[in-house]
Amino acid sequence: MKSTKLERRTQKLQLTTGMPWAQALKHVAALAPSAVLIPEAHPSQAVLETFFLKSFAWPQADPHHPWGIRCVEPSRNRLVLVFEDQQLPADDYESLTRDLVRAVVPHVDEWGEVRGIPGARFTVARGGILIRRLNMPGSITIVGIPAADWGTAMNLQRQEAEAAGMRYCHDSSPDQWHADELPYREPSTDPLPGQHPRRTSDAWLGSGLLRRAPLLRTIGVPLSTTAWTNPSLDKGQTWIVDYIHEPQVPAPLPHQGYIGLLTDPECGLAITRSTLHCSCARFPEYSTECRFNARSSRGQLGALQVRFSRRTGDNLELYQEDRDDYAARRKLYRPIPAHLARGSAETIHAQDSSRRS
Known part of the structure; x- marks a missing residue:
């Protein structure tokens, strides 16, 4: 367990960005203690x-x-x-x-x-x-x-x-x-074909996800990662991220830790959770997916949905056919330390309590 604030902040940065420890430590040490990572x-x-x-x-x-x-x-x-x-x-x-x-x-x-x-x-x-x-x-x-x-x-x-x-x-x-x-040059008020991120208010979320792409590896063994956008109710865009993975820790820890760091004030996005549809306790034949929905905590356009798509048992066999490829993917999983996972669970519980009150 990392005991100092500097070490804990470094751990968050390392998990979120994939930086090597020494590089992350140097980066955090150069920041003010209260600065975002x-x-x-x-x-x-x-x-x-x-x-x-x-x-x-x-x-x-x-x-x-x-x-x-x-x-x-x-x-x-x-x-x-x-x-x-x-x-x-x-x-x-x-x-x-x-x-x-x-x-x-x-x-x-x-x-x-x-x-x-x-x-x-x-x-x-x-x-x-x-x-x-x-x-x-x-x-x-x-x-x-x-x-x-x-x-x-x-x-x-x-x-x-x-x-x-x-x-x-x-x-x-x-x-x-x-x-x-x-037509795609900024600033511009001309309408654009399709769903393109012309307005900066539409771009904060896609940018934030790209800057935290390695954080997805904390959910489980990466088997496939895709994303797309749909129009959102606020006339922005909804980013949908589908992370197909093999879980490595008991439910619901795979998504609790990720959600906690994704919404963490130091390393996360400026989002607030809308809903979490968790099917971890169900039998595999009924559901193999949980979904996390969020929106901007600052009133910006856009929304987010992360799909935690699990593959276990027979559903995992396709990904195990190439043994070398599967072994390489297993090495990429990054577990969230217990002290950070506990903090994530407490944050999620606090958000649920405030939403009910």
Whole structure:
């Protein structure tokens, strides 16, 4: 058990971001004792991060970590995403690098729709792949993807795009917004096609989830992580995260600890719980899923639903067919220490009591 406040705060940061202990300790030691551990993104940065997650929320590569993200390093105007080692070579259609290029590099598809991150331009450097939206503050740096692999994937995707009638925005407009990207530029009051995070009030939640992606590993062994958005009742967007996992601790601890840290004042989001539909005590044939619903505690647009989808017994066999893959996934589970789990349970109980009173 970590005994000092510095150690406990470091533990929270490590679980939430995936940072190595030494890095997390150095980061926390540099903060004021009452400072939040994960800063909220600048509005323009939040939009960039939300576009990133929305584009890559359903990866085809089937990575081990949630969305392939092993570690995050967040700051107000910057986010570093450390990706897991590739399971397949970059020229494989289902490799992580191909998946990233296909999802986030802005292009106009065969139906005239802009896909990827509008306005984003990519710089390949020794430190990683730098993503910036033209003439806007903020950046995302992708670490863990070799520059040569990124180049290979870009060339292969270009061939695929040309064959399908798609166009990359940066080909004709490397230093300015492509005509098809202009409606997505901020600030703008023009209506946008589809559910896009144009307003900063829509972007806080997607950004916050991306900055806490490694926290999902505290729920159980990661088997699959996907997300999508639906229109919410307040005319914002509801983020739905489906974390398919193998539980490693008795119910209801898998989701209690996660919810506690996700709503923790030091490392969590500014959200308040709406409902928790818990089916942990039911027989597997009736339900294999619990759901947590939340909304902004500050009146911002948007809502959140996290689905804790359990796989045990016969339902787990599909994920155990590749024994090496399954063994690698089991190593990624991060248990929440008892003293933090107790605090999480007490926080949830207090929220329930205040809601009933």
